[in-house]
Amino acid sequence: xxxxxxxxxxxxxxxxxxxxxxxxxxxxxxxxxxxxxxxxxxxxxxxxxxxxxxxxxxxxxxxxxxxxxxxxxxxxxxxxxxxxxxxxxxxxxxxxxxxxxxxxxxxxxxxxxxxxxxxxxxxxxxxxxxxxxxxxxxxxxxxxxxxxxxxxxxxxxxxxxxxxxxxxxxxxxxxxxxxxxxxxxxxxxxxxxxxxxxxxxxxxxxxxxxxxxxxxxxxxxxxxxxxxxxxxxxxxxxxxxxxxxxxxxxxxxxxxxxxxxxxxxxxxxxxxxxxxxxxxxxxxxxxxxxxxxxxxxxxxxxxxxxxxxxxxxxxxxxxxxxxxxxxxxxxxxxxxxxxxxxxxxxxxxxxxxxxxxxxxxxxxxxxxxxxxxxxxxxxxxxxxxxxxxxxxxxxxxxxxxxxxxxxxxxxxxxxxxxxxxxxxxxxxxxxxxxxxxxxxxxxxxxxxxxxxxxxxxxxxxxxxxxxxxxxxxxxxxxxxxxxxxxxxxxxx
Numbered sequence: 001x002x003x004x005x006x007x008x009x010x011x012x013x014x015x016x017x018x019x020x021x022x023x024x025x026x027x028x029x030x031x032x033x034x035x036x037x038x039x040x041x042x043x044x045x046x047x048x049x050x051x052x053x054x055x056x057x058x059x060x061x062x063x064x065x066x067x068x069x070x071x072x073x074x075x076x077x078x079x080x081x082x083x084x085x086x087x088x089x090x091x092x093x094x095x096x097x098x099x100x101x102x103x104x105x106x107x108x109x110x111x112x113x114x115x116x117x118x119x120x121x122x123x124x125x126x127x128x129x130x131x132x133x134x135x136x137x138x139x140x141x142x143x144x145x146x147x148x149x150x151x152x153x154x155x156x157x158x159x160x161x162x163x164x165x166x167x168x169x170x171x172x173x174x175x176x177x178x179x180x181x182x183x184x185x186x187x188x189x190x191x192x193x194x195x196x197x198x199x200x201x202x203x204x205x206x207x208x209x210x211x212x213x214x215x216x217x218x219x220x221x222x223x224x225x226x227x228x229x230x231x232x233x234x235x236x237x238x239x240x241x242x243x244x245x246x247x248x249x250x251x252x253x254x255x256x257x258x259x260x261x262x263x264x265x266x267x268x269x270x271x272x273x274x275x276x277x278x279x280x281x282x283x284x285x286x287x288x289x290x291x292x293x294x295x296x297x298x299x300x301x302x303x304x305x306x307x308x309x310x311x312x313x314x315x316x317x318x319x320x321x322x323x324x325x326x327x328x329x330x331x332x333x334x335x336x337x338x339x340x341x342x343x344x345x346x347x348x349x350x351x352x353x354x355x356x357x358x359x360x361x362x363x364x365x366x367x368x369x370x371x372x373x374x375x376x377x378x379x380x381x382x383x384x385x386x387x388x389x390x391x392x393x394x395x396x397x398x399x400x401x402x403x404x405x406x407x408x409x410x411x412x413x414x415x416x417x418x419x420x421x422x423x424x425x426x427x428x429x430x431x432x433x434x435x436x437x438x439x440x441x442x443x444x445x446x447x448x449x450x451x452x453x454x455x456x457x458x459x460x461x462x463x464x465x466x467x468x469x470x471x472x473x474x475x476x477x478x479x480x481x482x483x484x485x486x487x488x489x490x491x492x
Contacts, residue, residue, distance in 0.1 A: 029246035037298030060319030068359035095159035217280030
């Protein structure tokens with residue numbers, strides 16, 4: 001009999017966590033989990049951002065080489081389906097509104113039951129024919145969010161606290177149950193970094209400027225006061241989420257099941273707040289603040305409490321790990337590995353390296369020693385193809401237009417499935433921000449300041465260490481069934 005809780009906090013930069021060396025942010029309940037569990041030191045992103053990351057977690061397969069933001073596809077096999085076939089229930093508590101608009105189809109429906117807590121970011125929840133006055137502000141402004149926010153009077157009213165309260169209610173209603181996975185997903189500390197003022201005040205925030213809770217994805221060098229205010233807002237929002245995580249852990253303690261419950265906590269990706277002189281994600285190279293993720297695993301019986309692991313892991317490993325704990329077999333190809341023996345016996349993993357990134361952006365690889373970020377060799381960023389059966393992408397209202405079907409063909413273009421898929425050319429020019437290939441020795445240069453890669457796009461002209469990582473990249477692309485067009489796009 002297994003009880004498992006998977007906690008996903010969005011945009012969680014591990015450098016803000018005391019368990020990874022931070023000395024000013026308060027996250028005592030994440031520390032509490034780590035003290036009773038195992039902290040992974042070399043855990044990495046797979047596909048990004050939000051929906052691609054969740055697809056990785058549910059299916060155990062990387063998808064960013066095949067398409068960008070999109071739904072669970074008919075040929076995907078989420079772990080919840082395999083659990084259900086084995087009589088194991090799953091439930092989702094979430095405030096992640098992207099599941100509920102165009103481009104986020106079929107995620108929440110993979111769970112036996114789910115509850116959605118409204119109001120985050122641009123969730124089209126509260127309707128006012130006369131929108132609120134736009135205040136003086138820095139960074140982004142979200143009219144819909146500030147309409148929603150009018151209903152938040154205290155911390156209990158914010159969506160991520162409501163998500164943990166929902167999880168507590170679920171645990172109370174199902175007290176005494178066994179064999180379940182409870183997926184608890186807080187959108188915080190994703191922007192806008194918003195929480196009651198007392199959470200920010202504890203960080204000594206002295207900002208007296210305009211409203212500034214929402215990062216513009218921009219260069220912020222020379223704007224340290226505003227950037228520090230954003231960091232304080234982020235830290236306050238994280239501390240609020242941590243407090244309500246603690247309330248859920250308290251409920252497990254009250255029921256006497258905390259020790260026996262498997263709890264895994266991680267994130268989809270990080271967020272930049274002044275690191276490398278910029279804020280945000282999506283536009284930039286996937287530096288470690290975005291790609292090197294936190295993960296904690298509190299095992300049944302609090303086995304190996306307080307230990308740390310250095311094995312190379314990533315979010316595709318969540319799916320096989322959960323299934324392994326429930327003794328559910330996987331009879332199809334995935335990219336992830338079960339970490340059960342890593343957690344319990346400190347065994348090695350089979351992989352040499354992990355791939356990660358955004359669709360159409362540089363493809364990144366690390367072996368835990370170096371990070372190599374291979375940019376497209378042409379400004380046109382071609383050839384680049386989307387592969388899908390469901391032709392939707394990020395949109396609030398409109399279904400996709402002709403752009404999803406440019407030079408579209410139907411055929412056996414993904415070798416891991418017998419289903420035919422659409423392959424369509426997409427136009428996504430390489431931006432000047434990510435035009436350069438980058439290589440960093442992250443053991444000696446953890447801040448990734450000294451780029452060791454040549455600016456020459458000719459692989460033969462690369463320095464010897466870069467050639468090693470070019471070879472490693474090509475080998476690893478083969479292991480994940482990368483489309484042939486990716487090799488051409490990257491000059492491999």
